[in-house]
Amino acid sequence: MDEKRRDRDAGGRARNARPRDGLGRPLPYGSTGIARQPEGVVRTPEETVREAQRLLDAGMPFHAHEVFEDAWKSGPEAERELWRGLAQLAVGLTHAARGNATGGARLLRRGAAALGGFASARPYGIGVAELIGWAEELAEQVAREAAPDRGVDPVARAPRLRGPVR
Template sequence: MLTPGGIERDRDADGRARNSRPRDELGRPQPPGSVGVERIPDDLDLAPAESLVWAQDLLDRGLAFNAHEVLEGAWKSCPDDERLLWQGLAQLAVGITHIQRGNAKGALTLLERAAERIRHSDGPAPHGIDATGLILYADELTAELRLGVDPSPARLKPRLVDQPTEN
């Protein structure tokens, strides 16, 4: 399909827009022919534990945009009763991406949505997800941003699952 300016747009088999241009570590499209970070497949269908491990690895490496794509894949394939939780996790990663890009306003919106969706889980979260800790994390980042604090890169690596404590 051509844009009004006559540029060919990437489309999938169903006609939905797909951007095959390389992306940088913050998920921003780069010029054609550039070297970008590895793309996350659009059709992910992983077990929840695999999604969490992969997303955590990406977050730990500062690739929150890619973590969002992994978590979005889980959200799109999860049971209905887990949908808000996975959506919240994906939005948390997007909120972190906005911080990394210097967009405090966008970060605030996404972090607030993330906390709200994660908060809607009834009882303990499945798959060892640390819902309580993630809500606190999102709320703390939101408070910092409202105070004009620019969180350090080390601060942008939340733990998605409860970690066993060593005695």
């Protein structure tokens, strides 16, 4: 395949068709990768939380971010900041796991800030206040221990969306 030609989906939109690893990094064409989450899936909030937690527990925060992104784009306006903040936490963990301390810390902090308006509530049983604390702590850790060749373990550092955060 011509590496300079952009992949397009059936609608003609640019869409990278390269296979991805468990952290969402593109692999060379022809490699075996991890199946991406289908885009545009409308789930109930319960299904969103359950699927995202499954992916986080499996060490696939990039894929969890895609689940949250679907909820952010399809959910009610009043909840968009909740789902956007959760997506940012997941992609922050993704960057931290890839060894990108600067990007990971930045996105973890941005996600925590986005969730601030939900901190006193537990929408859909999500421990927002606990997640904010988890994100701020992890952001400090990755910023302090920045090493481009060493990321955090995404399974060990995966948060619990409901209940105590690890």
